Amino acid sequence: VVDAASLSVVQTNQPMNNMTVAGGKVYGYSNDYDENWNAVTNFFVMDANTLTVVPMQFAGVSGPYAIAVHPATGNIFIATDGNYSSNGTLYCFRTDGAGRLWSREMGMLPSKVVFL
Numbered sequence: 001v002v003d004a005a006s007l008s009v010v011q012t013n014q015p016m017n018n019m020t021v022a023g024g025k026v027y028g029y030s031n032d033y034d035e036n037w038n039a040v041t042n043f044f045v046m047d048a049n050t051l052t053v054v055p056m057q058f059a060g061v062s063g064p065y066a067i068a069v070h071p072a073t074g075n076i077f078i079a080t081d082g083n084y085s086s087n088g089t090l091y092c093f094r095t096d097g098a099g100r101l102w103s104r105e106m107g108m109l110p111s112k113v114v115f116l
Contacts, residue, residue, distance in 0.1 A: 014046065014053055022069035024048045027056075027076060029064050039063070043097070056097040063088075068113035075101065079110035 003010045019028030026046040034040050041064060043056040058078060065088060066079040074095040082088040088110045092101045 010051065014044070015042070018064070018067055020068050021048065022071065023074065025069075027067055027069055029067060029078075031064070058091065058093055058097055059100065061091055065109060066111050066113055068115070070115055077113045079106060079113060081109055084109065 002008065014028075015030035015032065016028045017031050019026050021027075024047065026048055027044075028046070029041055029043045032040050032042070039062070041062060043058055043061075043064075044053050045056055046053045058076075061078050061080060063081040063083060064078050065081040066077075068077045069075070070077065076093045076095065076097055078091045078093070080088045080091070087108060088106045089103050090106050090110060090113070091103045093099065094101060
C-alpha cells in the first residue's frame with residue numbers, strides 16, 4: 001500500500017493478486033497453494049485509512065481473475081477464469097459478500113469489469 005500524500009510504501013505484508021478501490025476500501029484477493037498443492041484463494045477488504053484487513057468469503061467462487069465494486073450500489077463483482085479451458089463466470093455479491101445476487105457465464109478469462 002502506498003501513501004498517496006508522501007508516495008511512500010506503508011504496508012507490504014498483505015498478499016494480493018488483484019484489487020480495486022471503492023469508498024475508502026481496498027477489495028482484493030490472493031491466490032496461493034497449500035502444502036499439498038491445492039489452490040487456496042483468500043479474499044479481503046482493507047480500510048484504506050487504518051489499513052485494517054478483514055477476510056471475506058464468497059461462496060462458490062474459485063479461480064478469481066478480476067474484482068470490481070459498483071460505484072453506486074457497492075455490490076462486489078468477481079470474474080473467474082474457468083480453469084483456463086472453459087468460459088469464466090461473473091458473480092455479483094451484496095456489499096458484505098454474504099449473499100450472491102446473480103452469476104452469468106462469460107467468455108474465456110474475463111479480466112475486467114467496467115461500469116457504464
